[in-house]
Amino acid sequence: MTPFIQPMGIKARLKVVRPSTGDHGFKLDVDLNLPGRQVSALFGPSGSGKTTCLRAIAGLDRAADGYVEVNGEVWQDDTNDIFVPTHQRALGYVFQDAALFAHLSVAKNLNYGRLRVPVTPQRVPLEQVVELLGLASLMSRQPGTLSGGERQRVAIARALATSPKLMLMDEPLASLDVKRKAEILPYLETLRDQLHIPILYVSHASDEVARLADHLVLLDAGHVTGSGATGDLMTRLDLSLAHGDAASAIVHATISDHEPAYHLTLANFPGGRLSVPQQMRAVGQPLRIRIQARDVSLTLAPQTDTSILNILPVRVTAISDDSPGQVMVRLDATGTPLLARITRKSADTLGLASALACGRVVYAQVKGVAILG
Amino acid sequence: MSAITLTLKLAGLTTVILLLLGTPLAWWLARTRSAWKGVVGAVVALPLVLPPTVIGFYLLVTLGPNGPVGELTQALGFGLLPFTFPGLVVGSVLYSLPFVVQPLQNAFESIGDQPLEAAATLRASPLDTFFSVVLPLARPGYLTATVMGFAHTVGEFGVVLMMGGNIPGQTRVVSVQIYDYVEALEYAHAHWLAGGLVVFSFAVLLALYMLNPTGRRRSGKLGASA
Numbered sequence: 158m159t160p161f162i163q164p165m166g167i168k169a170r171l172k173v174v175r176p177s178t179g180d181h182g183f184k185l186d187v188d189l190n191l192p193g194r195q196v197s198a199l200f201g202p203s204g205s206g207k208t209t210c211l212r213a214i215a216g217l218d219r220a221a222d223g224y225v226e227v228n229g230e231v232w233q234d235d236t237n238d239i240f241v242p243t244h245q246r247a248l249g250y251v252f253q254d255a256a257l258f259a260h261l262s263v264a265k266n267l268n269y270g271r272l273r274v275p276v277t278p279q280r281v282p283l284e285q286v287v288e289l290l291g292l293a294s295l296m297s298r299q300p301g302t303l304s305g306g307e308r309q310r311v312a313i314a315r316a317l318a319t320s321p322k323l324m325l326m327d328e329p330l331a332s333l334d335v336k337r338k339a340e341i342l343p344y345l346e347t348l349r350d351q352l353h354i355p356i357l358y359v360s361h362a363s364d365e366v367a368r369l370a371d372h373l374v375l376l377d378a379g380h381v382t383g384s385g386a387t388g389d390l391m392t393r394l395d396l397s398l399a400h401g402d403a404a405s406a407i408v409h410a411t412i413s414d415h416e417p418a419y420h421l422t423l424a425n426f427p428g429g430r431l432s433v434p435q436q437m438r439a440v441g442q443p444l445r446i447r448i449q450a451r452d453v454s455l456t457l458a459p460q461t462d463t464s465i466l467n468i469l470p471v472r473v474t475a476i477s478d479d480s481p482g483q484v485m486v487r488l489d490a491t492g493t494p495l496l497a498r499i500t501r502k503s504a505d506t507l508g509l510a511s512a513l514a515c516g517r518v519v520y521a522q523v524k525g526v527a528i529l530g
Numbered sequence: 531m532s533a534i535t536l537t538l539k540l541a542g543l544t545t546v547i548l549l550l551l552g553t554p555l556a557w558w559l560a561r562t563r564s565a566w567k568g569v570v571g572a573v574v575a576l577p578l579v580l581p582p583t584v585i586g587f588y589l590l591v592t593l594g595p596n597g598p599v600g601e602l603t604q605a606l607g608f609g610l611l612p613f614t615f616p617g618l619v620v621g622s623v624l625y626s627l628p629f630v631v632q633p634l635q636n637a638f639e640s641i642g643d644q645p646l647e648a649a650a651t652l653r654a655s656p657l658d659t660f661f662s663v664v665l666p667l668a669r670p671g672y673l674t675a676t677v678m679g680f681a682h683t684v685g686e687f688g689v690v691l692m693m694g695g696n697i698p699g700q701t702r703v704v705s706v707q708i709y710d711y712v713e714a715l716e717y718a719h720a721h722w723l724a725g726g727l728v729v730f731s732f733a734v735l736l737a738l739y740m741l742n743p744t745g746r747r748r749s750g751k752l753g754a755s756a
Contacts, residue, residue: 215651217647217651242650243647243650243651244649244650244651244652244654244655244656244658244659245653249651250647250648250651252644252647254644256644256645256647256648257648258645258648258649258663259645259667260663260666260667260669269649269652269654269662270651270652270653270654273652273653273654273658274653315652316651316652319653325651
């Protein structure tokens with residue numbers, strides 16, 4: 158809980174009980190308190206209640222005894238008998254499979270919601286939306302003739318064109334293959350960076366979440382198991398997200414220099430400096446970098462005669478079992494948490510296997526990085 | 531008025547009334563989770579299985595001078611409905627009800643929840659959604675309902691005979707006229723009308739199948755041209 162009262166933000170207290178079809182019924186009981194800007198992701202396995210949450214926030218399903226507030230606007234407050242119907246909520250909703258109106262052209266789909274909201278100075282211009290999602294050439298097409306990725310872009314644009322105060326996105330990439338996903342992700346990033354509309358994003362794909370989300374809510378069996386900044390949550394060893402092959406940490410760095418001769422870009426963050434593959438961006442630009450736990454090895458002393466460029470002094474903050482042969486080590490690089498997955502034998506050899514190792518300074522050798530944006 | 535114009539007038543009026551009544555009824559049947567859905571659905575479907583004479587008989591009794599509805603219409607100053615054109619319309623509406631309600635219900639059901647929810651998230655009120663999303667998407671269903679309702683009313687005989695009688699210009703429709711011709715052994719006249727009905731029915735059904743391609747086929751054609 159934050160010690161101060163946030164005047165803006167997304168608050169949602171929701172209870173949904175659904176009679177079961179299987180052995181036990183589904184029960185959702187969450188109390189969300191999210192920042193009123195940037196991207197917050199609801200992350201969890203299928204059936205954990207992510208979509209139920211989103212639908213209840215949109216008012217598509219009515220949660221019992223619920224409370225929903227978005228940046229000061231109360232959408233539902235059952236103690237005071239307030240329930241604003243969905244069509245009166247200033248939200249944009251992107252469904253998993255786009256849900257375009259089959260009888261309307263792309264242009265008419267885009268205008269459907271836009272023409273139903275009052276003209277205000279804060280309105281997002283349609284031209285900007287069309288350009289942002291690269292739809293200019295599709296305007297006269299019918300939804301049936303679009304590819305999955307195009308449909309999803311139209312759906313996102315259609316929701317944006319209503320100038321929503323909150324975007325709700327229900328696994329917008331889940332129905333797409335890897336190639337189409339890669340085609341849409343940059344659009345979503347632009348959206349996040351250029352429009353100041355808070356986005357609540359539902360996903361069960363950790364790579365999407367790592368790339369897009371600033372804030373993360375972990376859901377499991379209808380309950381919140383963790384909530385916080387993406388970088389923190391992804392490296393919390395008590396959560397499943399920080400285990401397994403995909404476990405990784407996020408580093409927010411700033412481009413400090415380029416080394417064109419080596420096709421490298423240098424990026425600074427409080428924990429040190431990283432060499433990354435060359436980026437076509439100016440010095441001073443932010444860079445979001447993912448470092449996978451399996452790409453990080455540890456040494457007790459800094460190595461000099463090594464091919465590895467990125468060596469960071471870090472402090473061990475926690476150690477936890479991962480797989481039978483491996484342990485996950487949580488590291489602190491001056492405020493930025495990192496993860497290293499090393500073998501149990503290495504941990505024993507380096508004297509890192511016990512909790513006593515916490516606080517020790519070691520050197521993290523980073524073998525590879527991925528640029529997220 | 532000739533039997534043909536009378537028949538067209540009856541079928542046209544019946545179809546319009548049925549579309550107006552059938553839309554909310556079909557919508558309710560398509561969307562409700564009420565336990566009454568089964569009961570109402572069965573009542574709507576009754577004319578499909580009942581002999582028209584049974585419908586006609588009960589209508590005659592109910593609308594007649596001693597029937598509950600008959601007493602009501604008399605008290606309201608409308609007089610009695612049996613053996614009048616309005617009475618025929620009432621009978622036809624009941625008789626052709628399933629032929630309009632069922633295609634509409636199917637159309638509404640096939641639209642599903644998602645377009646409605648999408649419209650709601652795009653600020654469309656439920657009524658707005660109905661006119662801007664549901665009606666256009668249900669267009670094939672409306673076409674079927676209109677054609678079937680009209681054609682089925684043109685073909686009715688039993689109900690008309692039971693409660694409409696055979697009053698020229700008022701209740702003598704084509705099907706009854708054919709019956710009269712046959713009774714009077716005027717086969718040539720009967721042939722003209724009967725053959726006309728066959729041609730009409732075939733034309734109507736042909737138009738229905740040609741005008742009602744599936745949405746998928748239509749969008750596929752557009753895709754090829756785009």
